[in-house]
Amino acid sequence: MQRVLKTMTRTAMNVGSKAIKAGLRAAPPAGKRVVSKKALAPSANWTAGIAIGAAGPRRYRLYKPSGIQRDERLPLLVMLHGCGQDAEALAASSRMNAVAARERFFVLYPEQDRLANVQGCWSWYDTRTGRAQAEASSIGAAIEQICLTQAVDRNRVALAGISAGAGMAVLLATLHPERFRAIAMHSGIAPGVAHSSVTAIKAMFGQTATTSPLPAIAPDVRLPALLVIHGAADHVVAPGNGREAALRWAERVGAKAGKARRVQRGARYAATITDYRKSRQLTATFCEVERLGHAWSGGAAGQPYSDPQGPDASRMIWSFIARQFAGAAG
Numbered sequence: 001m002q003r004v005l006k007t008m009t010r011t012a013m014n015v016g017s018k019a020i021k022a023g024l025r026a027a028p029p030a031g032k033r034v035v036s037k038k039a040l041a042p043s044a045n046w047t048a049g050i051a052i053g054a055a056g057p058r059r060y061r062l063y064k065p066s067g068i069q070r071d072e073r074l075p076l077l078v079m080l081h082g083c084g085q086d087a088e089a090l091a092a093s094s095r096m097n098a099v100a101a102r103e104r105f106f107v108l109y110p111e112q113d114r115l116a117n118v119q120g121c122w123s124w125y126d127t128r129t130g131r132a133q134a135e136a137s138s139i140g141a142a143i144e145q146i147c148l149t150q151a152v153d154r155n156r157v158a159l160a161g162i163s164a165g166a167g168m169a170v171l172l173a174t175l176h177p178e179r180f181r182a183i184a185m186h187s188g189i190a191p192g193v194a195h196s197s198v199t200a201i202k203a204m205f206g207q208t209a210t211t212s213p214l215p216a217i218a219p220d221v222r223l224p225a226l227l228v229i230h231g232a233a234d235h236v237v238a239p240g241n242g243r244e245a246a247l248r249w250a251e252r253v254g255a256k257a258g259k260a261r262r263v264q265r266g267a268r269y270a271a272t273i274t275d276y277r278k279s280r281q282l283t284a285t286f287c288e289v290e291r292l293g294h295a296w297s298g299g300a301a302g303q304p305y306s307d308p309q310g311p312d313a314s315r316m317i318w319s320f321i322a323r324q325f326a327g328a329a330g
Contacts, residue, residue, distance in 0.1 A: 053138030080165030124167030206238035231292030250276035
């Protein structure tokens with residue numbers, strides 16, 4: 001354990017850490033208060049744990065619905081936080097636990113170690129050194145631990161994340177597409193456009209590479225469907241990254257964009273939605289939210305990285321994922 005901790009400490013001293021600190025951390029909105037975390041869930045439903053993988057030990061939080069029957073197997077949604085957040089902060093801003101209580105599914109919140117990155121950023125971009133793959137492996141270890149110890153249906157596992165968490169979610173799904181039925185990226189960057197802290201910063205400003213050096217997908221493996229949600233007024237991760245992510249995901253299987261549609265509910269921000277399909281099979285959906293910055297759309301009021309005026313991203317994400325689960329079962 002001491003060797004692991006020493007290795008993680010050395011990693012935290014990476015020359016790229018200053019660039020990531022400056023570029024990936026967005027200051028919480030001024031004057032916002034933080035909602036008490038006691039409102040997250042009853043203690044019996046909200047537990048902590050630790051899993052050990054290739055990147056060392058990683059803590060996690062787990063939400064477990066009440067009243068699970070002995071023969072019942074429930075879906076699992078893995079939620080990855082962004083820079084400047086932790087598991088509890090993402091749970092509080094997204095209110096995904098409330099959706100999970102109503103719809104009955106587990107929610108796993110892996111947490112980046114501050115020794116690995118002082119800002120709590122997942123190293124989704126650092127594929128050249130293998131650091132990104134190691135962190136993805138540690139997240140995978142946490143997922144496997146929950147699948148072994150809880151009443152999880154392995155055929156109904158999905159990923160979601162915001163910002164750096166979104167980049168890590170889609171990288172994990174790229175490395176292991178057979179393990180997941182759906183992925184949701186909120187305010188993130190497409191896989192394959194960065195391989196270092198420098199290229200990550202460029203990507204955040206919309207300067208992405210022209211090629212996407214991603215691993216090949218075996219002919220018998222179905223690429224999980226991808227939902228991309230991005231704010232049109234995002235000044236941390238350029239809005240063009242959202243469309244780029246959906247487009248690159250679709251191109252991998254030859255899916256084409258359908259007609260864009262504009263949707264608005266009540267006084268919430270409007271959104272433009274584009275579906276990418278191949279032979280009527282949905283591959284990706286891009287949802288660009290007008291006036292939304294770098295924040296969870298429809299999130300809890302009073303939370304950093306959260307905008308309650310946007311359409312409810314948590315409901316959209318679960319609705320998208322549930323459709324993929326239903327389609328796989330059929």
